[in-house]
Amino acid sequence: MTNNTEKEKIAGLIRNARLSKGYSQQQLADLAQLNLRSVQRIEKAEVLPRAYNLNLLAKQLDLDLDALGFSNDLQKATLLNSAPVGRQAGKTGKLIFSVTTGLLTFLLTAAFLSQSSDFPETSFELFLLLAFVVALYGAMLWRIWKR
Template identity: 60%
Template structure:
């Protein structure tokens, strides 16, 4: 029974991939999977985990089709595919530009603040405290930019 299910999933994935005109590498890149994983799924060597099946199905436009085909054919062991929440994608060049701009603006604003303040900082400790705070805030913002 498991081999039949593997064959069914393999055929659905491979047919949909070929219909879209994707190579196995392109599908792997789009679904953020390893090329070898896609190869093993299409060769019916493994039954993909629900998460990986969902990633492939989303890229191939097969969400409902895969579930219906597998659940109708094998009602005693349905595969539940969880929905993956889409995250906003910021590409690397944008992240680099945002990071550089944030650093530049932070330096300029800190310098402007220090140049306008005649009494601050009174001690080196206050200066280092200010710089530490600015670096910490900058780090948090950069972390948020780069975590996607």
């Protein structure tokens, strides 16, 4: 169970720091790359922010993590190094998607080659097709993994 006084303490610190900087909630949300509703819920003490979100807000508001009650070095390290859950799970998802897409690309290319009686006429055409498929797959992987 979450401690209400902790939520209220953090809510007050975030709200006061935001107001002293002259930011609206929307401006703070944009700067921290958070949803406006998340900032609103944090400032109303409806939720205890995740470590990652709290770190983003603290950076934008120039807040010292000690002022937020994170005086323990282990807590600070966890707060600074934590990634959102979606990004941690995202690597696994990207890997599964990459392997699945590679296998699917291989099978579709093989199906195309097996159904065509007159393609490829030469080994050059075969290598050209394979080069195109590899380049397309590489570009797709680059787009998936650059995020």
